[in-house]
Amino acid sequence: MHAASREALAAAEHRLDGVLSGSDADAKTVGAELAAFAQVLRREVSLRRALADPSAAEAARVGLVRNLVGAKLSAATVQVLETVAESRWSNPRELAGGVRTLAADALLAAAEADGKLDTVESELFATARLLDRTPELEQALGDPAAPAEAKRQLVDSVFGGKVSPLTLSLIEQVVADPAGRSVAHGLDGIAELAAKRRERSVAHVTTAVPLTDDERNQLADKLERIYGRPIAVHVEVQPNVLGGIVVKVGDEVIDGSAAGRIAALRGQLAG
Incomplete structure (x- = not known):
């Protein structure tokens, strides 16, 4: 903009x-x-x-x-x-x-x-990651040629009762008017807005295993010291990172995964 x-x-x-x-x-x-x-x-x-x-x-x-x-x-x-x-x-x-x-x-x-901003933010992030993993659902929800009512019914059938009503409304808003973006990208943008309401940035964290509450808090504290502002940590579990974590804050990526280190080593050997 x-x-x-x-x-x-x-x-x-x-x-x-x-x-x-x-x-x-x-x-x-x-x-x-x-x-x-x-x-x-x-x-x-x-x-x-x-x-x-x-x-x-x-x-x-x-x-x-x-x-x-x-x-x-x-x-x-x-x-x-x-x-x-x-x-x-x-x-x-x-x-x-x-x-x-x-x-x-x-x-x-x-x-x-309503005291549910944390919940909505987390649900938006989780929904976007689900769409990343299920391209057929992303395609169906983002199809500009599909009737709006059909897409609304699909949203209700997939997410109704599984997310809060406010999150459902936000998903429906993005699906109704994706503005040329993927639905997942639109939901990530709204999650960023949620973090902004609390004057925080968002860290998208990919890890091979779930983080404990203590690990999540420690990571948030470290990122806050690095970036000089509060950071909301959203975690996605993906076994293909092998070990360690990948942290993305805005356009900056910190790759501490085993897969990332292997890829870096291969690059050095190839060079």
Whole structure:
């Protein structure tokens, strides 16, 4: 996302936090309404362009939002969309992506208020890893030609009752509007947003055997000292790492696995 869009999204996130904390707004309702509007933006290219048009007056863009949804959506959602409209976005695609992010943020705020943010974050990570391991399910959920209702029913049949209702809603949001990404990638992005709400980064840890609570805590402490900020540790067990662990924080990978060391040795011998 370009600089202008990052600033616009930050302004909209600030407005979202304000309306959710300073009123009787229901975060789940706001999240659902923002997600629905994001889908409208995905379908209506002319609307995306109109709201992101830098040559249009700010009042005209805000008025467009009010005319479209002022009587249809909750007051809190309309306020957030007004901030979206009055801000300067780098391009229409990033405006639509910003609304998708705001929709996820609202549901994460609901999870935080319910004391379930940790659970939702962990479930999102686990679901993304399941999709990584089952490409046929990833393909079915991410198929742009499949009917939306059929994909929603597939989500409910696979994940319903196995994850929390808020996590299920977030999965449905990503499946309904993947924006050219894999579903797993979209879920990882929302897990990152969950960590951001607690001002933490996320470490994706791959290990041959499960970590104990003490080992997980020790690893989190070491990573916090390395990166200078709190780190949320998400663990995936994969026997093919042989031993040790692989840690990925953002774009940086720390490969301490036996498989990684063997591969490095082979590279040295080949060189």
